[in-house]
Amino acid sequence: MADDLKEGLEGVLVAESSLSYIDGEEGRLVYRGYGIEDLAREASYEEVLYLLWHGELPTREELETFDEEMSAERTVDAEVLDTVEALAAADAEPMAALRTAVSQLSSTDPAGPTDPEDHEATLEKSRRITAKVPTIVAAFARYREGDEPVEPREELSHAENFLYMLNDEEPDETAAETFDAALVLHADHGLNASTFSAMVTASTLSDVHSAVTSAIGTLKGGLHGGANQNVMEMLKEVDDSDKDPVKWAKDALDEGRRVAGFGHRVYDVKDPRAFILGEFSESLAEEAGDMKWYDYSIAIEEFMQEEKGIPPNVDFYSATTYYQMDIPIDLFTPIFALSRVGGWTAHVAEQYDGNRIMRPRARYVGPEDREFVPLDER
Ligand SMILES: CC(=O)SCCNC(=O)CCNC(=O)[C@H](O)C(C)(C)COP(=O)(O)OP(=O)(O)OC[C@H]1O[C@@H](n2cnc3c(N)ncnc32)[C@H](O)[C@@H]1OP(=O)(O)O
Numbered sequence: 001m002a003d004d005l006k007e008g009l010e011g012v013l014v015a016e017s018s019l020s021y022i023d024g025e026e027g028r029l030v031y032r033g034y035g036i037e038d039l040a041r042e043a044s045y046e047e048v049l050y051l052l053w054h055g056e057l058p059t060r061e062e063l064e065t066f067d068e069e070m071s072a073e074r075t076v077d078a079e080v081l082d083t084v085e086a087l088a089a090a091d092a093e094p095m096a097a098l099r100t101a102v103s104q105l106s107s108t109d110p111a112g113p114t115d116p117e118d119h120e121a122t123l124e125k126s127r128r129i130t131a132k133v134p135t136i137v138a139a140f141a142r143y144r145e146g147d148e149p150v151e152p153r154e155e156l157s158h159a160e161n162f163l164y165m166l167n168d169e170e171p172d173e174t175a176a177e178t179f180d181a182a183l184v185l186h187a188d189h190g191l192n193a194s195t196f197s198a199m200v201t202a203s204t205l206s207d208v209h210s211a212v213t214s215a216i217g218t219l220k221g222g223l224h225g226g227a228n229q230n231v232m233e234m235l236k237e238v239d240d241s242d243k244d245p246v247k248w249a250k251d252a253l254d255e256g257r258r259v260a261g262f263g264h265r266v267y268d269v270k271d272p273r274a275f276i277l278g279e280f281s282e283s284l285a286e287e288a289g290d291m292k293w294y295d296y297s298i299a300i301e302e303f304m305q306e307e308k309g310i311p312p313n314v315d316f317y318s319a320t321t322y323y324q325m326d327i328p329i330d331l332f333t334p335i336f337a338l339s340r341v342g343g344w345t346a347h348v349a350e351q352y353d354g355n356r357i358m359r360p361r362a363r364y365v366g367p368e369d370r371e372f373v374p375l376d377e378r
């Protein structure tokens with residue numbers, strides 16, 4: 001066995017996947033051969049889900065059937081909603097509430113435990129979970145405001161339904177299109193930490209709900225999906241400080257802080273998703289006639305590039321995009337989850353199809369050959 005240590009598993013290949021390809025030097029992201037720019041511009045989140053789960057973009061007829069199947073699964077059982085209500089009343093973090101609710105969904109899943117070798121059963125479960133995540137996140141957000149959840153509507157898309165259930169108001173075209181494209185952009189990204197976490201869980205032949213629950217817990221952290229919330233909190237801190245954003249960022253670096261939304265394990269250049277989300281952020285700012293958040297972001301991006309050579313990642317501009325859509329800041333990471341659940345489950349299905357348990361090793365550096373001392377003599 002090779003004993004070279006790969007801290008953070010950097011550069012370690014653990015699987016073959018036909019889901020997404022990332023060229024970190026060129027800044028390119030591709031889902032099953034399709035460039036992310038084309039998908040964000042031309043395809044709906046539902047088409048991308050279909051692509052990830054079935055390998056091909058759907059025909060119009062296949063998409064209609066798929067939309068109906070998704071619509072039929074959006075409602076969440078009362079017992080899960082009761083849990084969501086209790087967690088909202090207890091002031092739980094939204095990601096913690098989502099993690100618990102998705103875990104509980106397994107007890108209400110009509111199929112019960114299924115065989116990991118049954119590819120269709122895995123995809124059906126994946127569809128049921130993915131359809132329900134927006135309903136859970138929106139219900140949580142409403143309960144904590146003292147409002148009742150809003151029922152999903154059959155004729156609305158995945159993106160429209162989330163915004164409708166959140167605000168009890170149909171989104172306008174710009175909001176619906178922007179949000180849908182943001183979901184497309186977040187749907188998959190190779191073996192990022194949360195996807196890998198789902199795969200590790202699936203590799204023990206545990207179930208899809210357990211894998212997604214693991215992934216939600218992993219996405220929550222500030223080095224991964226939690227960074228989008230941290231970006232907006234940072235920009236608000238900049239604003240409150242009355243400092244110039246560049247001075248603020250310089251001071252933060254001098255204090256040894258990391259600037260949220262910058263750096264990436266795979267990209268050496270600007271994340272291709274950040275270009276598109278940056279455009280969304282800019283046009284929402286122009287529409288609102290208030291460029292403040294966008295201008296702060298641009299100033300920090302230029303500074304980080306010049307000072308450290310570190311470009312922004314996906315979380316940097318999703319933050320101001322969602323903020324300018326009046327979405328509460330602590331829902332940014334759950335929104336990441338409600339898109340990425342498509343990728344997580346596609347990787348889980350891939351893992352089941354060619355499974356071997358994930359089991360790396362650590363180099364032991366602890367003490368050796370110690371003599372046992374009985375409890376009374378210690
Ligand atoms: C959806 C996503 O998950 S995208 C990533 C979201 N996370 C963030 O935005 C949090 C901020 N970024 C980071 O902490 C890191 O860049 C990560 C976690 C994304 C990647 O981590 P790694 O690949 O392990 O890179 P690592 O932590 O070794 O950083 C390499 C160097 O760049 C520096 N660096 C990396 N990111 C940042 C940052 N955001 N701010 C300041 N310095 C940074 C590190 O200090 C380190 O410098 P050093 O070699 O002088 O010590």
Ligand SMILES: O=C([O-])CC(=O)C(=O)O
Nearest residue numbers: 188189191192193265314
């Ligand atoms: O790939 C990663 O490490 C993080 C990331 O950008 C993502 O999950 O979208």
